Amino acid sequence: MEVECLVIGAGPAGSMAAKELASKGIETIVIEKRQEIGAPKRCAEGVSKHSLEKLGIKVHELGIARTIKGAVLYSPSGKKVVMEGQGMEGYVLERKVFEKYLASEAIKEGARYMVKTQATDMVRENGRWRVSIKNLDGEDEIIANLVIGADGVESKVGRWAGLKTLNRLTDYHSGIQFEMAGVNADENYIHLFFGNEVAPLGYAWIFPKAFSANVGLGILEKGAKMRAYDYLKKFIEEHEDIFKNASPIEINSGGVPVAHFTGMAADGVMLVGDAAQLVNPIHGGGIVRAMHSSIMAAEVAEQALKEKNLSKERLMEYENMWNEEYEEKTNKLLKLRSFLEKLEDKDFELLADILEGEDIFQLTQAKLSFFLKKLIKRPSLLGLATKYLRD
Ligand SMILES: Cc1cc2nc3c(=O)[nH]c(=O)nc-3n(C[C@H](O)[C@H](O)[C@H](O)COP(=O)(O)OP(=O)(O)OC[C@H]3O[C@@H](n4cnc5c(N)ncnc54)[C@H](O)[C@@H]3O)c2cc1C
Structure with a gap:
C-alpha cells in the first residue's frame, strides 16, 4: 500500500494531525496499535478550557465528563489555596469519547484509519x-512519503528515524491512577496535593468526572522511597474523609516525560505530542500541547509536500515554529520545576501562606518575576528565594 502521509498512533496528537492533513487535501492513513481508540486511558483527563479555545479546538459535549471552575491546592498539612476565575475553568474529559470524536472528525475530512494495526519497523528507501x-x-507494509510519529511516550518512530529521543530516566514522572466511584470531594474543582511524603517531586490529584473521579499521583523516582502505587494507596488511606466509601473501577499507569529534546524532524518524519x-x-x-504540535506539523507538511522537499532541513521549520511559541515559556517552567524539586514540606507550608490562587496561576504561566519579588520582600522567605536563584 502506498500513501502520501502515514500517521502512526491515534491519540490526540495523531488524530489532530490526520484531521489537519486530510482537510488540506493530503492523502492520509492513520494506524493505531490498540483495538480501541482512547482506551485504556493513561491520563487524568484534565484540560484547560481557555487553551482549547485559543487553538479553536472543539470538544464534543459527550467527551466532557465534568466542567471545572478551578483548582484547590493542598499543602502537606492540609492548608488550601483556591485557584478560580478567569482562565482557570477547565474540563475533565472522557478520553475514550473525546479521542473517538477527534478520529471521526479526521475521517470526515477524508483520513483513513486502521485499528489494531501496529508499526513494527521502518526503513528509508528511495x-x-x-x-x-x-x-x-497478518504482516504488511505501507510506503509513505511522510511519516508523522504520534506514537506517544514510548515512541519508536523517532528512534527508527535516527533521532535521539531518549531522555534520562530521571526526567520521566511515573504516574499511577485509580478511577474511583464514591469519592467525596467538591466536584467543581480539581484537587492537587503536595508534599514529599505525598508524592515526592510530583503531586497527587483528584479530578472529578460525571459519576467517578480520577485519583492518582506522579512522582520522580529519584526522590521516592517506594513505588508510585504504594504512595497512592497511602494517600487514599490517609484521606478517609474523602475515600471511605470509594472503590476503584479502573487502574491506569504511565510515564510522563517532563524534559525536552531538540530534533523533532528527520528526512520525511515529524514527531508530534508525547513522541x-x-x-x-x-x-x-500534554493533551493540548500534543494537538497544537500537530496543527503546526501539518502546516509545515502542507508547504513541504507542495515544494516536494521533505528533507530534515525543510521539516525543521516545524520545530522552529514550536520553539517560537513555547521555548521561552518551557525554559522558565523547567527552572520553576528545578526550584519545586528543592522544596521541603516546610517550604510548601510557607508558599501556601504567601501565595494566592492568582499568584499560582501566574506561576503556571511561567510569569515568574512577581514571585521572586514576593519572596525577596519577606525576610522569612530568604531561604526559599535562595533555592529559587540557585540552579
Ligand atoms: C497518569 C497520567 C496522567 C495524565 N494526566 C493528564 C491530564 O490530566 N491532562 C493532560 O493534558 N495530560 C495528561 N497526561 C499526559 C497526556 O496523557 C499525554 O500528554 C497525551 O496523551 C499525549 O497525546 P499523544 O497523542 O501524543 O500520545 P498518546 O495519547 O499516548 O497516543 C499515542 C498513541 O500511539 C499508539 N501507538 C504507540 N505505538 C504504536 C505503534 N508502534 N503502532 C501504532 N500505534 C502506536 C498508542 O497505542 C496510542 O494510542 C497524563 C499522563 C499520565 C501518564
Missing part, C-alpha cells in the same frame, strides 16, 4: 519510508 505493520490480516515529549514540565499536561 526517499520514502517503508513501514512494516502487523494486524489481524516529541512536549508536555508541560510543571503539571505534566
Whole structure:
C-alpha cells in the first residue's frame, strides 16, 4: 500500500494531525496499535478550557465528563489555596469519547484509519519510508512519503528515524491512577496535593468526572522511597474523609516525560505530542500541547509536500515554529520545576501562606518575576528565594 502521509498512533496528537492533513487535501492513513481508540486511558483527563479555545479546538459535549471552575491546592498539612476565575475553568474529559470524536472528525475530512494495526519497523528507501505493520490480516507494509510519529511516550518512530529521543530516566514522572466511584470531594474543582511524603517531586490529584473521579499521583523516582502505587494507596488511606466509601473501577499507569529534546524532524518524519515529549514540565499536561504540535506539523507538511522537499532541513521549520511559541515559556517552567524539586514540606507550608490562587496561576504561566519579588520582600522567605536563584 502506498500513501502520501502515514500517521502512526491515534491519540490526540495523531488524530489532530490526520484531521489537519486530510482537510488540506493530503492523502492520509492513520494506524493505531490498540483495538480501541482512547482506551485504556493513561491520563487524568484534565484540560484547560481557555487553551482549547485559543487553538479553536472543539470538544464534543459527550467527551466532557465534568466542567471545572478551578483548582484547590493542598499543602502537606492540609492548608488550601483556591485557584478560580478567569482562565482557570477547565474540563475533565472522557478520553475514550473525546479521542473517538477527534478520529471521526479526521475521517470526515477524508483520513483513513486502521485499528489494531501496529508499526513494527521502518526503513528509508528511495526517499520514502517503508513501514512494516502487523494486524489481524497478518504482516504488511505501507510506503509513505511522510511519516508523522504520534506514537506517544514510548515512541519508536523517532528512534527508527535516527533521532535521539531518549531522555534520562530521571526526567520521566511515573504516574499511577485509580478511577474511583464514591469519592467525596467538591466536584467543581480539581484537587492537587503536595508534599514529599505525598508524592515526592510530583503531586497527587483528584479530578472529578460525571459519576467517578480520577485519583492518582506522579512522582520522580529519584526522590521516592517506594513505588508510585504504594504512595497512592497511602494517600487514599490517609484521606478517609474523602475515600471511605470509594472503590476503584479502573487502574491506569504511565510515564510522563517532563524534559525536552531538540530534533523533532528527520528526512520525511515529524514527531508530534508525547513522541516529541512536549508536555508541560510543571503539571505534566500534554493533551493540548500534543494537538497544537500537530496543527503546526501539518502546516509545515502542507508547504513541504507542495515544494516536494521533505528533507530534515525543510521539516525543521516545524520545530522552529514550536520553539517560537513555547521555548521561552518551557525554559522558565523547567527552572520553576528545578526550584519545586528543592522544596521541603516546610517550604510548601510557607508558599501556601504567601501565595494566592492568582499568584499560582501566574506561576503556571511561567510569569515568574512577581514571585521572586514576593519572596525577596519577606525576610522569612530568604531561604526559599535562595533555592529559587540557585540552579
Ligand atoms: C497518569 C497520567 C496522567 C495524565 N494526566 C493528564 C491530564 O490530566 N491532562 C493532560 O493534558 N495530560 C495528561 N497526561 C499526559 C497526556 O496523557 C499525554 O500528554 C497525551 O496523551 C499525549 O497525546 P499523544 O497523542 O501524543 O500520545 P498518546 O495519547 O499516548 O497516543 C499515542 C498513541 O500511539 C499508539 N501507538 C504507540 N505505538 C504504536 C505503534 N508502534 N503502532 C501504532 N500505534 C502506536 C498508542 O497505542 C496510542 O494510542 C497524563 C499522563 C499520565 C501518564
